[in-house]
Amino acid sequence: LIIHFFWESHNYLSVVRDTYESNLRTRISNAIHIASFHDLPQHHNTPIVFWYGWKPNDQASPFRPPAFICLAEPFHLWHEFQRTDHNGLHFALYQAQPLFLINSYTSKYAAIKPDHIKPLTLSACPQRSWRDLGRGER
Numbered sequence: 001l002i003i004h005f006f007w008e009s010h011n012y013l014s015v016v017r018d019t020y021e022s023n024l025r026t027r028i029s030n031a032i033h034i035a036s037f038h039d040l041p042q043h044h045n046t047p048i049v050f051w052y053g054w055k056p057n058d059q060a061s062p063f064r065p066p067a068f069i070c071l072a073e074p075f076h077l078w079h080e081f082q083r084t085d086h087n088g089l090h091f092a093l094y095q096a097q098p099l100f101l102i103n104s105y106t107s108k109y110a111a112i113k114p115d116h117i118k119p120l121t122l123s124a125c126p127q128r129s130w131r132d133l134g135r136g137e138r
Helices: 009-029 069-075
Strands: 032-034 048-053 089-094 097-103
Touching: 009 097, 048 069, 069 089, 069 097
Parallel strands: 032 048, 048 097
Antiparallel strands: 089 097
């Protein structure tokens, strides 16, 4: 006996999205939470959540890199945060460890941030130019 079951598309998307979000929140909750490059654990199997906090367009200018470059360069990510943004969250791997970069200013996941974590601020990031990054002036 073969039974075929088909979901209506809106129901299917709802179930997949809700399951994805639930799993994501669980992974974030169970991760190591940090807000400084100095606190990055080395060779650990637990996911890492790196908290930062600034408006996405802070320091926006055609003559200097976007603010997200502060996190993009050290983790070898694309500097345009919009390309991989999921509700203020970016996912990457750091030394084969899952890494979640979460903007506490804009993310719907900000409520998960432990109270003792003070997110990295833009003022704590080094100022960079396109030339500093080997890309010449724009």
